[in-house]
Amino acid sequence: xxxxxxxxxxxxxxxxxxxxxxxxxxxxxxxxxxxxxxxxxxxxxxxxxxxxxxxxxxxxxxxxxxxxxxxxxxxxxxxxxxxxxxxxxxxxxxxxxxxxxxxxxxxxxxxxxxxxxxxxxxxxxxxxxxxxxxxxxxxxxxxxxxxxxxxxxxxxxxxxxxxxxxxxxxxxxxxxxxxxxxxxxxxxxxxxxxxxxxxxxxxxxxxxxxxxxxxxxxxxxxxxxxxxxxxxxxxxxxxxxxxxxxxxxxxxxxxxxxxxxxxxxxxxxxxxxxxxxxxxxxxxxxxxxxxxxxxxxxxxxxxxxxxxxxxxxxxxxxxxxxxxxxxxxxxxxxxxxxxxxxxxxxxxxxxxxxxxxxxxxxxxxxxxxxxxxxxxxxxxxxxxxxxxxxxxxxxxxxxxx
Numbered sequence: 077x078x079x080x081x082x083x084x085x086x087x088x089x090x091x092x093x094x095x096x097x098x099x100x101x102x103x104x105x106x107x108x109x110x111x112x113x114x115x116x117x118x119x120x121x122x123x124x125x126x127x128x129x130x131x132x133x134x135x136x137x138x139x140x141x142x143x144x145x146x147x148x149x150x151x152x153x154x155x156x157x158x159x160x161x162x163x164x165x166x167x168x169x170x171x172x173x174x175x176x177x178x179x180x181x182x183x184x185x186x187x188x189x190x191x192x193x194x195x196x197x198x199x200x201x202x203x204x205x206x207x208x209x210x211x212x213x214x215x216x217x218x219x220x221x222x223x224x225x226x227x228x229x230x231x232x233x234x235x236x237x238x239x240x241x242x243x244x245x246x247x248x249x250x251x252x253x254x255x256x257x258x259x260x261x262x263x264x265x266x267x268x269x270x271x272x273x274x275x276x277x278x279x280x281x282x283x284x285x286x287x288x289x290x291x292x293x294x295x296x297x298x299x300x301x302x303x304x305x306x307x308x309x310x311x312x313x314x315x316x317x318x319x320x321x322x323x324x325x326x327x328x329x330x331x332x333x334x335x336x337x338x339x340x341x342x343x344x345x346x347x348x349x350x351x352x353x354x355x356x357x358x359x360x361x362x363x364x365x366x367x368x369x370x371x372x373x374x375x376x377x378x379x380x381x382x383x384x385x386x387x388x389x390x391x392x393x394x395x396x397x398x399x400x401x402x403x404x405x406x407x408x409x410x411x412x413x414x415x416x417x418x419x420x421x422x423x424x425x426x427x428x429x430x431x432x433x434x435x436x437x438x439x440x441x442x443x444x445x446x447x448x449x450x451x452x453x454x455x456x457x458x459x460x461x462x463x464x465x466x467x468x469x470x471x472x473x474x475x476x477x
Contacts, residue, residue: 089150091204096148098196103144106192110185111136117181128167135164136185139219143189146215147208157222165223169230178227179220186216243296246305250346262294267313267340270348271306272298272356275331282306285326289314305352307345313338316368323366334359335368361465378462385462392452392459395444407460409437414457418449 099106114136138158157165168178190209197205236244245259273282279295282304286293291308298305308314316338323333336351351369354376359367361379369376378385397403409423413434416422420438424431441456442448449456 088204088207091200092147092150092208095193095196095200095205095208096144099144099147099192102192103140106189107137107140109192110140110188113184113188114181117177117184125167125171128164128171128173131160131164131167134160139182139185140189142219143186143212143215147193147212150208150211156218157226161219161223162226165226166230169227170234175224175227178223182216182220182223239297243298246294246296249342250349254342260294262292262307263309263311264342264345266309266311267338268345268348269308269314269316269319269338270336270345270350270352271308272303272334272352273306273331274303274333275328276302278302278331279304279306281327281331285319285322288322288326289319305349307348309345313340320366320368327365332359332363332365332367335366337370358465374458375461375465378458379465382466385459385466388455388459389463392445392456393463395446396441406437406441409434410441410456411460413438414453414460418453 111133114132135158138160142158142161165178168175190212193205193209233241242260248255249260249264271282273279275281279297282295283293286306286308289308291310291314293306293308295304295306297303308319316335319335327333334352334355336348336355339345339348339351355367355369355372357379358372358375362375378388393403393407396406409427412426413420413423416426420434421431423429424434427434438449445452445456
């Protein structure tokens, strides 16, 4: 018995290969047919953008190649949207071509390809063709889904305000990107001090202060409507004393600032902002008009790792507990002692006690902690800061327990 033409292919893979060879041979013809069908779909208003008009051809050509690649392999290509098709979707959004029209054009092109496939099917096994067409469906879905996503992203981009676009560019630069620096009207190569300012009309306050300092200001909204990230920039390092004095004088009631340190270059621009974030972390626990990173680094570390804070408090403060208010008295003595530069005489004056009483309090602390304050003074001071910041004083176990 003679072997028929249909019986030459024994697997779907062989049918797929034969079909892809035939389609590739007719690729130019298919591209032209798709383009002719696509341009028949009317657009409500003529598009004047020459790039959009010409781009239809490139998008159609890439879409056909994308579909043929999927037929060849039986898999959805890893490249979600071909570059020309992606660019055309964004041009359509900018030219206000409805998304429905864009997607109808792709579906029209897919129908053309399906007609060509069926035209080649008369000698190919039906079951294998059904498998191929079944695999083709997810490919079309992915392509149109990707086109719709590109379109919507472009709509979102062009409807954002200039301030929103600036904020996005700043966030990208902070995250490590080096592109788009030219889009920011601010000298990233100079010296910077990062500021996070919070309060009513805080952006106006920061611009006024920058003008008084003779510095360029970069200011973008962050989070809530009354919070702004800002930088003072210039060719020379700004004296922090000048900034402190101006902030003290100019910050209105209800407005507060967290400050980084003077830093140079793009990396310094990022670092001083991170330092302002560190200062803000402490300011949120203990509000002040001005919080400088250099003054609160240890406190910030305690907030960041509260297990360390709890260990410090348990080691150096809980042993001070005793009868009645004795623990509070010792704490008050210690806080004043550290505030006066560890001077017992000045502590006695500040607390209106005798020097002998203060020295007795300090000896009691050393006995209960088991170390001299010359050795553990820094740890005790940080433990007191942690207790104040984290509000754990009220959670201290009762001495009667």
